[in-house]
Amino acid sequence: MNAERANLAELCEASGTTFVLALFVDLNGKPCAKLVPVEAIEQLIDEGVGFAGYAVGAIGQEPKDPDIMAMPDATSFTPIPFVKPGLAIVHCDPWVSGKPWPFAPRVILQEVVARAAAAGFSPYAGAEVEYFLLKRDAGGALVPADSDDVAAQPCYDARGVTRMYDHLASISTAMNALGWGNYANDHEDGNGQFEQNFQYAEALTTADRVITLRYLLNVMAHERGMIATFMPKPFSNRTGSGLHLHLSLRDASTGEPVFPAGADGTDADVDGFGLSTTARSFVAGVLAHATALQAVIAPTVNSYKRTGAIASSASGATWAPKLPTYGGNDRTHYVRVPDDQRIELRGGDGSANPYLAVAAAVGAGLDGIAGGAVLGDVGSGPDTPFPATLLSAVEAFEADPVIRGVLDAAGPGVSDYFAHLKKNEFFAYHAAVSEWEIERYLTAF
Numbered sequence: 001m002n003a004e005r006a007n008l009a010e011l012c013e014a015s016g017t018t019f020v021l022a023l024f025v026d027l028n029g030k031p032c033a034k035l036v037p038v039e040a041i042e043q044l045i046d047e048g049v050g051f052a053g054y055a056v057g058a059i060g061q062e063p064k065d066p067d068i069m070a071m072p073d074a075t076s077f078t079p080i081p082f083v084k085p086g087l088a089i090v091h092c093d094p095w096v097s098g099k100p101w102p103f104a105p106r107v108i109l110q111e112v113v114a115r116a117a118a119a120g121f122s123p124y125a126g127a128e129v130e131y132f133l134l135k136r137d138a139g140g141a142l143v144p145a146d147s148d149d150v151a152a153q154p155c156y157d158a159r160g161v162t163r164m165y166d167h168l169a170s171i172s173t174a175m176n177a178l179g180w181g182n183y184a185n186d187h188e189d190g191n192g193q194f195e196q197n198f199q200y201a202e203a204l205t206t207a208d209r210v211i212t213l214r215y216l217l218n219v220m221a222h223e224r225g226m227i228a229t230f231m232p233k234p235f236s237n238r239t240g241s242g243l244h245l246h247l248s249l250r251d252a253s254t255g256e257p258v259f260p261a262g263a264d265g266t267d268a269d270v271d272g273f274g275l276s277t278t279a280r281s282f283v284a285g286v287l288a289h290a291t292a293l294q295a296v297i298a299p300t301v302n303s304y305k306r307t308g309a310i311a312s313s314a315s316g317a318t319w320a321p322k323l324p325t326y327g328g329n330d331r332t333h334y335v336r337v338p339d340d341q342r343i344e345l346r347g348g349d350g351s352a353n354p355y356l357a358v359a360a361a362v363g364a365g366l367d368g369i370a371g372g373a374v375l376g377d378v379g380s381g382p383d384t385p386f387p388a389t390l391l392s393a394v395e396a397f398e399a400d401p402v403i404r405g406v407l408d409a410a411g412p413g414v415s416d417y418f419a420h421l422k423k424n425e426f427f428a429y430h431a432a433v434s435e436w437e438i439e440r441y442l443t444a445f
Contacts, residue, residue, distance in 0.1 A: 008074040008090065009041045015079040018086030022049045022070050023211070024094050025105055026057040027418060029353040031215055034070070044072055048095060059094070060103030060417050068094045068101060076208050082174050083219055091208045102411025105355035106207070111409035112359040113203055116366060117252050123362045126200030126246035126342070127210050130350060131217060132192045132234055133164065134227045142234065144192030145226040151191070153315045160187040164194065167224060171196055174216055180209060189315050190238035200246060203358050210243070210354035230350030232298070233305040239313045240306030240320060241350035243297070245361055248342040249282065260340040271378055273328055274340030280375040283326055283335055283343055285368015286361060287381045290324030290334060290347065292400030294386070295393040296360040297348035299422060301429040304389050306349055321346050324381040334381065356407070363406035391426045394419050
């Protein structure tokens, strides 16, 4: 029995677990799992549990390839009896032929964390998970699950939060039972849109928690007859859903933060944001790679209807960045600096795979540090157009060896596969005839 995973059996026994969801995600973020009875837990520990990789989805396999074996990480063990009595999740690392599979997002993030450690840093992340709670009306159209949620500016409305109290409280209680430290639950800017926050943690832990939270939101909303969606822009006239990432670095040896001015032995704070030279170079790296980064943190066709919104939302603002700029406590920027401890990357959305998003953002920042990148004036950014479509983002990704190198961190070929996957997604969308086209062109000529 692998010593690092051996205590999984003990964790199951102590928590009264009877079944374990051995879970991992593909490159698109699809959660894949097998339900393992506790009687087979030692087999899961020793051998993993097998999956036909091509059937999983976007994970770099063909039908002829050998099985993916999902190897459990006991440190991620998460009892979820509030979903089903005796149920738990354990996040897994996909292996093939006795080695970690390089196309697995969790494996990729672990490699980037190892790179950061080699450079003397430990990356930390917080995540803001925005989502809509919807239902279908009698005609089949998607509408807010709360039929009274019709205000033009519903953000932070106490009445909207109270009407959804049972759902929000059950998710909050679940997060706190798991030790995540839920500290706020609010109605966001769109009708039917919510956000529930939890404390930041090491990068891998936070990515695991985002996947777990999405799962919990989906299944617990479904039990109440609702649809929880992380689609970036489900309504053209309402604010879209972001996955804002709060990123920071600590000294790998001491555990001390390195973003505050002076923490890295420098006296940076040149613009009043309180950032060290290391932090400023990290931000400069993120901005330098922003156009390519968007292909990873905003990876769907629908993503660019959020960042590229032409019309404002019903509330008066889209809250999505349109240019790769940075600033202080100002939510119009791509990178916001709320304090001297962290930066907030606001370009990502609800469709982002959290493992890849964190890995790519950290990789871009580390490149800035390694190259001694110099941050420009407040409000400035690289002199490159922000991608208007998924296709233009993927083309920028293909031209950026640093962001490609993040996806290839655990082995070659992943970045090519990802670019091909996303181009095909764009062309499939482009080939579909939309209702907009019918209305625009049917009798126009």
